[in-house]
Amino acid sequence: MIERFYLKDYLSFKETELNLQSGLIVFTGPSGSGKSILMESILASVGGSSCDAALCESCVTWDIDEESTSIDNDDVNVFKHIKKEKSRYFINNQSLSKKSISAVASNYLRHLSLKDFSDFENENLLGILDKRAGAKSQKVAKLKESYQKSFLEYQEVKKELHVIAEEERKIVELKEFAAYEIKKIQDINPTAGEDEELLQIKKELSKKEKVLSSIESASEIFNYEHLVSSALEALDEQSSFFDDAMNELREIFESAQEKFCALDEVDVEEVLNRIEALSGLKRRYGSIEEALEYKKQKETELAKYENIEVAKNDLHVRYEELSTLVQELANELSSLRAKALPAFIKDLNRYLNNLYLRDAKIHIRKTEYDIHGQDKLEIELDGVELSKISTGEFNRLRLAVLALKSEFMSSNGGVLMLDEIDANLSGEESMSVAKVLKQLSKHFQIFVISHQPQLTSMGDQHFLVYKDGKISKTKELSMDERVDEIARIISGESISNEAKKFAKELLEASKCVL
Template sequence: MIERFYLKDYLSFQEAELNLQHGLIVFSGPSGSGKSILMESILSSLGLSSCDANICESSVTWDIDEEETGLENDEINVFKHIKKEKSRYFINNQSISKKSINTLTCKYLKHLSLRDFRDFENEGLLSILDHKIGKNALDLKSHYRETFKNYNQVKKELEIIEDEERRIIELKEFAKFEIDKINSISPKVGEDEELLVIKKELSRKEKALEMIEGANEIFNFEHHISLALDTLDVDSAFFDDTMNELRSILESAEERFSALDEVDVEEVLNRIEELGELKRRYGSIEEALEYKEQKLQELEKYENIEVQKGDLEQRYQTLHKEVYSLARSLTELRSKAVKNFEKELNAYLKQLYLRDAKVSLAQDKLTQFGQDILSIELNATELSKVSTGEFNRLRLAVLALKSESMQNIGGVLMLDEIDANLSGEESMSVAKVLKKLTKNFQIFVISHQPQLTSMGDQHFLVYKDGTISKTKELNFDEKIDEIARIISGDTISDEAKKFARELLEGNR
């Protein structure tokens, strides 16, 4: 609910502050006093309208979805609209866009002066009907929704497999082609590096062998060095070790290069080219082998797809049968209850001096709510074509039905002159329905009729002091005077005051 509203500098208002209660809140006053301006500024503070007020601010008890909005709840959340050079909106002094504040507010506030069809959406109407039926329907709907969710999931998985199956031949051929291509080369990890070493050795083989042959000449003079060292009384062991190590190195190199005589140079170059192409395509030999393994797994999956499809088809058939059975059971319960729904709705419409509505239940494709479409026509006319007054009173009737099963309290209804052009009896009937709705809603209404005005839990007079609009919360005696003014005009008669008192006392 809205606990407090503050307005500063807007058209004829310099300042206004309203401390508000739960229940039916009535605004009355002479024409042109500023009632609609006040209502517009309340809506503007909540992002549902725009005005040029310096400040309009509402303190509300609604919880803010902190995760969704990124805002923190206070004990009382303050919604504010400020207009200087441009409009700015705040919640708890944190700046927020008009769209965001509007989205948040719409969860809690309904403005019945707008043609809003959300109260007639199929989900909401079916929810009212199911709550009317009771636990059987609610439990059945819960079971149905879980089954419908599983049914849709399996259906989606089956569609994916069937789509793959249509492309299975192409996919299998591609996988086999990729596997065969890698197998034809049959790469081994590290093979490319080994081949590059062999290529390098081959490129220097001839020159290296020539150099080794020349180097071997040193061994023809080895004994001369040994004799010289002996003559000089120098131990020749170090020289012998060095020559033996040199001999080993040259012999090993000679053997290595000689072994290359059996290597086909062209074959090595071709192999390096093949591996190079593989690396260009896949990145590396390791990645090529990983890709091959992936394609082998895909091929295995394609081979097993018939088994998977068979299992899914069996589950799909079972769930299909179950979900349609549950939907039919829901339809049976709803079909039996729809006449009583229509009867209870028309009871409210009768109070609101509207002709009976026709409520019909038809079947369509499955949704998460079943296969039923609940629709309402007023005077055999589609809702989009009925007058605004009739549309809003029909909304009131639907909300009254809905409120019978509502647990939450805190929503707000805002109505301008819903009893305009109604007779006294019609105005009283509207007031009684609104009074019923105050069980779950705080209701703001502008009224020019004594009947609705007398039912208010709070009554604010909007009046002009010179050119300045002001507001005043009325006590019992002041309510009598204001209702008497509504009845008889500026010249208040004793009969009008008597009737006003009787109305107020009768509604206490």
Template sequence: MIERFYLKEYLSFKEVELDLKSGLVVFTGPSGSGKSILMSSILSSFGSASSDASLCESTVSWDLDANEHGIENDDVYIFKHIKKEKSRYFINNQSLPKKVMSSLSSNYLRHLSLRDFSDFENENLLLILDNRIKKQNHNIDALKNGYKEAFLEHKRVKKELLVIEDEQKRVTELKEFAAFEIKKIESVNPKISEDEELLEIKKELSKKEKALEAITNANAIFEHEHGVFSALDVLNIENSFFNDAMNELRAVMESAEERFNALDEVDIEEVLNRIEELSDLKRRYGGIKEAIEYKEQKIQELQKYENIEITKGDLASREAALEAKVKDLANKITALRLDELKFFRDDLNSYLKELYLRDAQVEIRDAEYGVFGKDEMLLKLNATDLQKISTGEFNRLRLAVLALKSEFMNKNGGVLMLDEIDANLSGEESMSVAKVLKELSGHFQIFVISHQPQLTSMGDQHFLVHKKGDESYVRELDFDERVDEIARIISGESITQEAKKFAKELLSLQK
């Protein structure tokens, strides 16, 4: 539920702070006092509406899962919309995009004044129907779980079979291509790092002549080696350091000379041709390692093509068995739903009668198989498509569907926000809406703007929105103040004793 709401500097409101209760929360007040502005501000704090308020802030106790957005689990979350030069949105001081904020809150907050068809979506209607079936101790959950598992497996196997069948049409071409690719790579027979070694040989060959000439010139130093030893003896200097250096230098020169002389046996044309072959593979497959891996992949594919008939037969048998299972389970689920449909329709129409609406027609027809079965629920109001009924009828029909759904809900169904749902209704119609909302308030926290005494009297909490001069204020009313406000709604600004008496009677009925 929303436990607290704070608003600062928005149009005629300077500052508002509301401590909110569960159940049915009613806002009343004269026209133009700012009730819709206040409702919009509450929605704005959750990113569900736009507002130019400096601050809209709501404190909620929702089981929010927002770890992926860097928000740690907590008992209480503070949703906040701040508007300075631009709008910014926060949950527990963690900045979030408006879209993310709205998405997170949409699991708990619904604005029923919008013409939203989600309550009439097939999945939602089937869920209500299935929960009613479950109440009769039918094992529908096990059937649905078994069906869903079989349906998804059938879908996977069928997709795999289609791939196999498509491959089979092209199997000769695919086999030839795989064999060609294997032969192409095997004809080169590349080795890991071979290209690097050959490039090093090519580099050595390119400088062989120049290197050998340099070695020959350098070897002249050894002709003067004896003279150095003699000079060191005359100078009485230990010559071991010079002896070690000359031996190391001699070894380096001999090794280099042997390495370059060994290249006499290398055919430069063969090296260049081999490098070109390996380069072609690298250009085609991305590298020597990749070419070898690709060859192994094609070998496996070739084996699969050889066994494609066996694989196809196995998959076809598996697909047929799963299809039969899916149809059998779907038919069993449909049978249970058809048995319950009459009672669903009767109970829905009972709510609609309370709401002074015409009967609804509900039927189940076959549709494409999906994760919920093969059933599609169609709902009309007195044979009229939902897109063509009035907004008032639409919202009252939604209330009836929500009432059916709430029979199987726990206490915390979230927050419903309604803007003047009882507008332009007669007293009896308004009372019927009030009774249904009161019933729903056992499962939802409901915010409603009302201009009718019947719904107003049902509130668990009643706020008056009013103006003094150009500034709007909101305050919670006690019993006597509620009597006066309901009397004002009944008789206008000139409150009569009869209106006060009727207001007391309405409020007394709620005790």
């Protein structure tokens, strides 16, 4: 729900703050007082509309999906729209585009002003029907779960068969290509790390002559070794440190000579050719290790191509099994839905009759299998397609569907925003709309502008929007103030005693509804 709303500097509003409760929240006031401006600014705070307010801010209790939105939840999440030179949108001080903030809010808030057909989409209508059927039999939920699991596997197997069919059409070409790629690497037959070893050998070969020449020249030092030993002896100094150093130097020179002598057997041309071949692989695949991994991948593909008939036959068997299973489960689900449909239609029409609308007809027709089965629900209002009925009828039909859905709701459905839903309705029609909204308010926080006493009296919270000079202001009304405001709606600015009496009766009667 929206717990608090704050608005600053928008048209006739200088500043206003609303502390909001759950349930049905009604906004009333004289024409031109700013009710629609207020509703528009609430929508603008969550990206659902545009306005030039300096600031409009909504504090909400919505638990935002952190993984999909990358927005961290706070104890109270704050949606904000600021307009200076341009509009900027924020959630918990994190800047977002209008499109992004609107996408987040759309999961929790709906503005029922236009002909939004989402409530009449097949998935939603089947969901309501299945909930009602499931209330009478636990078999429905288990059946749907089994069907959906089988259908998803059926789709996956069907997809795999399609891939195999595509591969079969070009199997010869694919096999030849895989074999060619394998042979290209196999002919060189590299080993991991071989390129580094060869580069080291190349490096050693390039400096062999120079190093051996240097060692030969430096070995002259050993011809004078005995002179140094004699000098140390004459000085009565120990010569062991000198002997050790000279022995270590001999080992170094001998080791180097052995290593370079071993290179005499190396074919320099062969090493260079091998390095070039390995470099070609590295240029193509990135590294020797990646080339070997690619070869392994192609060998796996080649084995798969060679065994494709076996895999295809196995998949065909599983496909036929799943096809039969999906059909059986879908038929069983359709049968349960068909049994639940008459009660669904009866209860929907009960709401429609209360809303002073004609009866609706609902047909189930078979369609292609999807995740919801093989059934498609289609609604007509007294034989007229939904696209052709009036906006007023459309909105009341939508309320009836929402009311039907709410009967089995176990959690809060979010926020519904309605404009003048009871405009141009008679007193009885307005009361019928009010009663349906009252039921929905058990599961939704509902914002509604009303000019009718019946709907106004049903509000759990009542705000008056009024003008103080040229400035629009809001005020939450007490019970006595509500009596006066409803009486004003009934009789105009000159409030009569009869209007006050009727207002009190409406407010008392509203306590008994639901």
